Structure formats: C-alpha cells, structure tokens
Amino acid sequence: xxxxxRAFSAACTFMTRIPTxxxxxxxxxxxxxxxxxFPLVGLLVGAAGAVVWWLASWLWSPWIAILLSMAATIRLTxxxxxxxxxxxxxxxxxxxxxxxxxxxxxxxxxxSYALVGMCVALxxxxxxxxxxxxxxxxxxxxxxxxxPAVVTAMLAAHVLARASSVALIGALPYVxxxxxxxxxxxxxxxxxxxxxxxxxxxxxxxxMLSVVLLGSAVWTVLVAAAAATALAARYxxxxxxxxxxxxxxxxxxxxxxxxxxTLAASVQHGSFLQTVVRS
Numbered sequence: 001x002x003x004x005x006r007a008f009s010a011a012c013t014f015m016t017r018i019p020t021x022x023x024x025x026x027x028x029x030x031x032x033x034x035x036x037x038f039p040l041v042g043l044l045v046g047a048a049g050a051v052v053w054w055l056a057s058w059l060w061s062p063w064i065a066i067l068l069s070m071a072a073t074i075r076l077t078x079x080x081x082x083x084x085x086x087x088x089x090x091x092x093x094x095x096x097x098x099x100x101x102x103x104x105x106x107x108x109x110x111x112s113y114a115l116v117g118m119c120v121a122l123x124x125x126x127x128x129x130x131x132x133x134x135x136x137x138x139x140x141x142x143x144x145x146x147x148p149a150v151v152t153a154m155l156a157a158h159v160l161a162r163a164s165s166v167a168l169i170g171a172l173p174y175v176x177x178x179x180x181x182x183x184x185x186x187x188x189x190x191x192x193x194x195x196x197x198x199x200x201x202x203x204x205x206x207x208m209l210s211v212v213l214l215g216s217a218v219w220t221v222l223v224a225a226a227a228a229t230a231l232a233a234r235y236x237x238x239x240x241x242x243x244x245x246x247x248x249x250x251x252x253x254x255x256x257x258x259x260x261x262t263l264a265a266s267v268q269h270g271s272f273l274q275t276v277v278r279s
Contacts, residue, residue: 162252
C-alpha cells in the first residue's frame with residue numbers, strides 16, 4: 001500500500017503542480033510505477049476544469065467560462081503537455097532528419113509551427129467545449145447521464161489522453177540521450193521501463209472510467225482514441241525511431257482533441273458512427 005501511495009503521489013507531482021509530495025514522500029525511483037495512475041491524474045485534472053467551468057458559468061458567458069476552465073487546467077499542469085506539443089510541432093515540422101527533429105524539440109525557443117499549431121489546437125479545444133455546453137447530457141446510463149455534456153467530455157478526454165502516454169511508453173523505445181548542456185528530458189525517468197503489468201493496469205483503469213463516464217458512447221470514443229494513439233506511435237517510430245517526453249505530451253493533446261471531436265460527432269451523427277465501429 002505504501003508503494004502504491006508513493007507511486008500515485010509521484011504521478012501527481014510529475015504531471016501536475018499538486019504538492020502531494022508534502023503528504024506522501026517519493027523519489028525518482030517511484031516514477032516508473034506511477035504510470036499506472038496517469039488516467040487517475042487525468043480524472044483529477046478534468047474534474048478541476050469542470051469545477052472551474054461550473055462556477056464560472058454562473059457569472060459569465062459559455063466562452064469565458066470555458067476559457068477560464070482551460071486556464072485552470074493549464075495552470076494545474078504547468079502547461080506540461082501544451083509545452084510538449086509546441087516543441088513537437090517545431091521539431092517534426094522543421095526537422096528533416098531524426099537528429100534535426102530531436103535538436104529542434106530540445107530548443108526552448110518558439111517557432112512558427114509551434115505558434116500557429118498551438119493557436120489552432122487551443123481554439124479548436126475551446127470551440128468544442130463551448131459546443132458541449134449547449135448540448136443536453138450525453139446519452140449515458142446511471143448518475144453520469146444527469147451531468148452536463150461538457151463535464152462528461154472533459155473527464156473522459158483527460159483520462160484517455162493520459163492513458164495514451166502509458167500505451168506509447170509500453171510500446172516504443174525511448175530515443176533521447178540526456179545532454180548536460182541542455183535541459184533534461186521529461187521522459188527520461190521512465191527509460192528504465194514501465195512494466196507490462198503497469199501498462200495493462202493503466203489501460204484497464206482508463207477503459208473502466210470511460211465506460212462509467214460515457215456509457216453507450218464509449219466504444220466509438222475508445223476506437224477513436226486507440227486509433228489516434230496507434231497513428232502517433234507509427235509516426236514517431238517512422239520519424240525518430242521511438243518516443244521522447246515531448247512526443248508523449250503531443251500525443252496526449254492530440255488524443256484529448258480526438259475525444260472531443262468524436263463525442264461532438266457522436267451526438268450529431270451517433271447512429272452512423274456506431275455502425276462504422278460495429279463494422
């Protein structure tokens with residue numbers, strides 16, 4: 001039990017600004033085991049965003065409430081994944097060879113690919129979440145069926161986005177070597193290897209949480225999230241031979257957007273998407 005508490009505390013410290021280390025001490029050795037709790041950390045981040053949206057929606061318009069919610073989740077995570085997406089956009093967009101991609105991704109300066117890509121990603125996320133605020137509760141069973149669609153979407157997206165990181169860690173090798181002259185990579189603590197059992201546990205947790213959150217819409221969303229993760233894995237393997245911390249963060253953001261897009265499409269074209277998944 002103490003080992004698992006240390007692992008969960010390490011996951012919170014690694015992926016958020018929540019000072020769990022003040023309650024449960026941990027160190028770098030606990031990081032590989034912490035991967036199993038990434039989906040739970042995603043649930044916490046999504047819940048924080050949902051609470052801020054709910055409070056802000058009493059005072060301001062949907063757009064302002066959603067932007068405040070996004071600002072809260074970015075602050076809570078220290079823009080961890082957004083920074084990774086920006087670095088990846090510059091690296092993969094501006095680099096031709098593997099070495100060029102890795103070098104550009106390590107550069108802290110922001111290029112045109114990062115600037116334009118982040119603007120598009122954040123605007124798309126905000127627009128999708130605002131659209132959810134106008135929808136009836138998603139067609140799920142049980143208590144979640146009475147929750148606003150935007151809350152359900154936030155929770156599910158953050159859970160599955162973090163689960164994608166664990167899947168990629170388990171499937172691909174880590175390719176970056178730390179250089180004393182540059183900042184250390186966020187993915188280095190996991191290079192020793194996350195066990196297969198931890199990967200399975202994390203993915204099982206993500207699936208169970210998704211079933212509770214999404215009910216009848218879950219399978220379409222799971223297929224979309226899995227497809228996005230698989231395509232990211234194929235792309236990373238082809239371009240750089242594996243993953244880096246920035247690549248994991250970029251995939252996290254892409255999967256979050258894919259979940260929002262899939263849920264929004266499911267509400268408008270649910271019967272068509274379910275037919276596609278069954279086929």
